[in-house]
Amino acid sequence: MPKVNQSSRKFIFGKLEARKFIVSDYLYLAGYIIxxxxxxxxSKYQPRNIFAISFTVSIICGGQTISSPFGLRFRNVYFSILWLILSLIFLIANYFTALIPLLTFILYHIIRMIFWKKNKREFIPYETGKGQMYRYKSYFEGRYGDLKDKRYTKILLGIGILIILLCFIQTIELKV
Incomplete structure (x- = not known):
């Protein structure tokens, strides 16, 4: 995918752009809906499993947001709105762990806006795994993440892990 000219991008608000979904956007949203x-x-038919399901969905969504370039999807205004709505629905009659997708979504946008303000360009998070951080190339932006992106990825990851731990601890305290 070639680099998109900044002037041809249609920004709505908060540096969020209006663009069509790609196949993987539909797949991620479908996974969250499932x-x-x-x-x-x-919660209706197997109440003994609701904590495990809530925890699993929350960790997958939150972990993906803070440890990979998944958050780049959030610059699409339509994807962000749907993710926000799904996260709010997931909160209904749920545990504190259900806050993880919502809080990591908000955290990603805060980090992204700070990055935009300081660097006048899109934040491209690094991929994290196996104790390492790997550069990611955004084909839409036409560039790899650089050292500034890496520093902000570390901030995103650190605060995100703290959010996950605090939500998990709060849930455990309520269950005990």
Whole structure:
């Protein structure tokens, strides 16, 4: 995918742009919807499984947001709105762990806006795994993340892990 000219991009607000979904956008949203549906089903028919499902969905969504370039999807205004709505639906009658997708979503946008303000360009998070950080090339932006992106990825990851731990600790305290 070639680099998109900044002037041809249609920004709506908060440096969010209006653009069509790609196949993977649909797949991620469908996965989140399935996770929410599993939670609703379990809460009605298998109450003993609701904590495990809530925890799993929350860790997958939150972990993906803070440890990979997944958050680049959030610059699409339509994807962000749908993710926000799904995160709010997931919160209904749920544990504190259900806050993880919402809080990591908000955290990503805060980090992204700070990055935009300081660097006048899109934040491209690094991929993290196996104790390492790997540069990611955004084909839409036409560039790899650089050392500034890496520093902000570390901030995103650190605060995101703290959010996950605090939500998990709060849930454990309520269950005990």
């Amino acid at each position: 996770g929410i549906m599993l939670y609703v089903f379990a």
